Amino acid sequence: MHISASITTPMQILPTLLVGFAAAFIAWQQLQVAQNKLRLDLFDRRYKVYDATRKFLASIFSNATFTDSQLFEFYAGTSDAEFLFGSEVVDYLAQVKYRALNMLKYQKIYECMPAGEERSRHVDAAFIERSWLEEQLTAITKTFTPYLGFSHIQ
Structure with a gap:
């Protein structure tokens, strides 16, 4: 019996190994x-952060300004960015916000001003900000x- 026990032991181990x-x-x-x-x-x-940014920039491109609701949608759509992206994207989004608000500020200032040199400075400043924002549609x-490309996926 001792010989048959040694023969059945490998046969009992094989199914266990296969299951393992x-x-x-x-x-x-x-x-x-x-x-x-x-x-x-x-x-x-x-992608939702990217899309919110793209839509905000597109609204500036098509209207040369933005509404409070568009700004709110941009803020809401990008609020999680610091948890999803590195600092370069977070800083980029902060720059978009800053330049958009600057553009709006300059527009509000020059709307109330009479024609003249100071108004022209504000118009130029608003134009510089708007031009940068419009360039961002491709940049x-x-x-x-x-973060969104598929080149790293095999």
């Missing part, structure tokens, strides 16, 4: 699925591509 390898493979596959889902969820949240892609 199958369980490890399934766990590895679940890890891959979880990582891909995290990437997709992160992409969706980041925004470069800023967001490292």
Whole structure:
């Protein structure tokens, strides 16, 4: 009996090993699925920030100004940026906000002024801010591509 016990032991171990390898493979596959889902969820949240910024810039481009509701939508759409992006994107969004508010400030100032040199300075300042903001419609892609691009996915 001692000989038959040594023969059946490897036969009993083989199914256990196969089940163990199958369980490890399934766990590895679940890890891959979880990582891909995290990437997709992160992409969706980041894209919403990109889209809010793009829409805000497009409204400035088409109207040469923006409304309070458009500014609120931009703020609401980009409020999570510091948790989703690196400092370069967060700083970029702060610059967009700053320059948009500057543009609006200059516009409000020169609307009430009579024609003259001081009014022209405010018109020029508003134009510089608006021009920078309009250029961002194409430059925004470069800023967001490292976070939204698919070149790193195999």
